[in-house]
Amino acid sequence: METIIRTEKLAKIYNPDTSYEVKALWDVDIEIKKGHIAILSGPSGSGKTTLISLLGAIDRPTRGKAFLMGEELTAMSDVALSKVRRETIGFVFQSFNLIPRLSAIDNVAFPLIPMGVSVTERHRRGSELLKRFQMGERMRHNPEELSGGQQQRVAIARALINNPHIIIADEPTSNIDAEAVKYLIETIFALKKEGRTIIISTHDQSLFNLADVIFDVKDGRITGMREFKQ
Amino acid sequence: MAISEGVKAESMASVMEGADIYLTLDQYGKNAPVPLKYLPDVKKINGVMRVVPRVLGRTYLGDSLAVVVGIPAGELPPSVECVEGKPFSSRGEAVIGVGLARHFNFSVGHAFMLGGVNGRMLKITGLFKADSSIWASDLIFIPFEDASAIFKTGDLATDFLIYVRPGYTSAVAETLKKIEGASFRIQSKELVKQYFNKGFTLKGGIFTALYTVAFALAIPALLVSSGFGLSERKREIGIFKATGWQTSEVLEMVVFENLIISLSAAPLALLISFLWLKGLNGLFIAQFFIAEIGLFPPFNVPARFLPIPAFLSFFFSLILTMVGSLYSSWRAAVIPPAEAMK
Ligand SMILES: Nc1ncnc2c1ncn2[C@@H]1O[C@H](COP(=O)(O)OP(=O)(O)O)[C@@H](O)[C@H]1O
Ligand SMILES: [Mg+2]
Numbered sequence A: 001m002e003t004i005i006r007t008e009k010l011a012k013i014y015n016p017d018t019s020y021e022v023k024a025l026w027d028v029d030i031e032i033k034k035g036h037i038a039i040l041s042g043p044s045g046s047g048k049t050t051l052i053s054l055l056g057a058i059d060r061p062t063r064g065k066a067f068l069m070g071e072e073l074t075a076m077s078d079v080a081l082s083k084v085r086r087e088t089i090g091f092v093f094q095s096f097n098l099i100p101r102l103s104a105i106d107n108v109a110f111p112l113i114p115m116g117v118s119v120t121e122r123h124r125r126g127s128e129l130l131k132r133f134q135m136g137e138r139m140r141h142n143p144e145e146l147s148g149g150q151q152q153r154v155a156i157a158r159a160l161i162n163n164p165h166i167i168i169a170d171e172p173t174s175n176i177d178a179e180a181v182k183y184l185i186e187t188i189f190a191l192k193k194e195g196r197t198i199i200i201s202t203h204d205q206s207l208f209n210l211a212d213v214i215f216d217v218k219d220g221r222i223t224g225m226r227e228f229k230q
Numbered sequence B: 001m002a003i004s005e006g007v008k009a010e011s012m013a014s015v016m017e018g019a020d021i022y023l024t025l026d027q028y029g030k031n032a033p034v035p036l037k038y039l040p041d042v043k044k045i046n047g048v049m050r051v052v053p054r055v056l057g058r059t060y061l062g063d064s065l066a067v068v069v070g071i072p073a074g075e076l077p078p079s080v081e082c083v084e085g086k087p088f089s090s091r092g093e094a095v096i097g098v099g100l101a102r103h104f105n106f107s108v109g110h111a112f113m114l115g116g117v118n119g120r121m122l123k124i125t126g127l128f129k130a131d132s133s134i135w136a137s138d139l140i141f142i143p144f145e146d147a148s149a150i151f152k153t154g155d156l157a158t159d160f161l162i163y164v165r166p167g168y169t170s171a172v173a174e175t176l177k178k179i180e181g182a183s184f185r186i187q188s189k190e191l192v193k194q195y196f197n198k199g200f201t202l203k204g205g206i207f208t209a210l211y212t213v214a215f216a217l218a219i220p221a222l223l224v225s226s227g228f229g230l231s232e233r234k235r236e237i238g239i240f241k242a243t244g245w246q247t248s249e250v251l252e253m254v255v256f257e258n259l260i261i262s263l264s265a266a267p268l269a270l271l272i273s274f275l276w277l278k279g280l281n282g283l284f285i286a287q288f289f290i291a292e293i294g295l296f297p298p299f300n301v302p303a304r305f306l307p308i309p310a311f312l313s314f315f316f317s318l319i320l321t322m323v324g325s326l327y328s329s330w331r332a333a334v335i336p337p338a339e340a341m342k
Helices: A048-055 A078-087 A104-115 A119-132 A148-160 A178-193 A205-210 B002-017 B036-044 B098-104 B134-138 B144-151 B169-177 B189-225 B230-242 B247-278 B307-334
Strands: A003-014 A022-028 A031-033 A037-041 A063-068 A089-092 A166-170 A197-202 A213-218 A221-227 B021-027 B030-032 B048-061 B064-071 B082-085 B093-097 B111-114 B120-128 B139-143 B159-164 B184-188
Touching: A003 A048, A003 A197, A022 A048, A022 A221, A031 A197, A037 A048, A037 A205, A048 A166, A048 A197, A078 A089, A078 B230, A078 B247, A089 A148, A104 A119, A104 A148, A104 B247, A119 A148, A148 A166, A148 A178, A178 A197, A178 A205, A197 A205, B021 B169, B036 B048, B036 B159, B048 B111, B048 B144, B064 B098, B064 B144, B093 B098, B098 B120, B120 B139, B120 B144, B139 B144, B159 B169, B169 B184, B230 B247, B230 B307, B247 B307
Parallel strands: A037 A197, A037 A213, A089 A166, A166 A197, B064 B139, B093 B120
Antiparallel strands: A003 A022, A003 A031, A003 A063, A213 A221, B021 B030, B021 B159, B021 B184, B048 B064, B048 B159, B082 B120, B093 B139, B111 B120
């Protein structure tokens, strides 16, 4: 199967050469196949968010390389990275990162603004996605008026607005209730069926049986890899 | 700007009404009192129509400092028009501004003591309105002799107001220079006008600066109230970048937002200035522009808005906030989104 993401000795050091120096990631070599669900598993503080941010092209490593569909992310300009984020990646953040002053539908559709998509078209596409996630009734609500699970569905809708091939979710079960976890599992499964590649960081075992591959992260290193035949 | 333009207009008006030449003695480059003995000589000069000696001084009337003008009976300036009673005609009488009269609850016929221990009892014969010139609000006009006694000026006058026939100003000034034994300071209407203009340009500058500050405050006030704290802003820019916006697209949005916010701040700043001047009567601010009026202006601060300085200060503050927010936005946009969103 085709490799979509690959890393070579990827490392991230926070506050290098100071007394606050943290080696958050060290010598990470992983490979993720197209159409797979990959899970980064590990305890809190092990480096999952750091790694998934590098894979999602929203952070730069201190050392090492990351490749997306054969292109070296770590060598790209700011402009090229923005293009990758716009066209290829949909990121669902742990705390959702919705914009408080925008309604649900505007939060979903704002990534389309710089592409010159008209307001009507933005709202059409935004409401279509929100309806898909049973949020049709809540389109005009601001994030603070929504539950954790509902905010997550808005965040997932936003990640899908540009129809990206790769969906990345950081600890998606950490800020939602048990009912919402069930819904999330169904959603992830549906997205895989659409052919997308999904990368999830979690320490929640309830997501494990979705995985094609699980990478164990500990103290900034990959300590194990388990592959599953679905 | 509104205040200083208004004061300027009024000062100019009173200069226009005033004498053609203000005469004092020159003492090391400063104004010094003129001995009354020169009065006949000055009156004799060809072209001079009228010479009015004045004694100016300040003294306490009750708890407030009043400006006293001693002037011969029948010589009240044309701008001082009695709204009640009539001008004084003999010693022991006075005409006072309605502002003072209201403050002390004085009316025509009242007598008051002016000048402390050496003071004089003066009877009010008339009240005049202060609208025409702002400092008139606290003025008291009394006969020349009473003022000489109160301020113990002997045979000196603070200045001579000289009225000349049209076109004679420079000829009279030349002749004044030749009077034996005196070195005069001769200030013509033109000079006084220049002096006012210079003084007020400076003050106008200060007010324009304050006005700009009002803008500079109104815009961030709107920014803050619309939920753009600095770290909140940085986070938002991180989110925009993380969802695929380019740095240039973020900056475009910032420019657009700044324009919208500045345009809504403009009426706000105008409204604040307007309310301040009309409602609070220029409280605190007026004292910077009109010397010696104290914290609470006792009269209506004359205010007048000029569109061009208003536009310039708007434009200036727009540029300032634009540059400031573009810079901070650019800083937030060029770091990795993961870092900006923290
Ligand atoms: N911005 C940062 N500055 C300094 N240290 C950081 C920063 N972000 C994360 N860390 C540290 O890096 C390590 C890995 O963090 P993280 O990737 O968030 O782990 P996880 O997501 O698995 O909980 C932790 O020790 C954390 O304290
Ligand atoms: Mg984390």
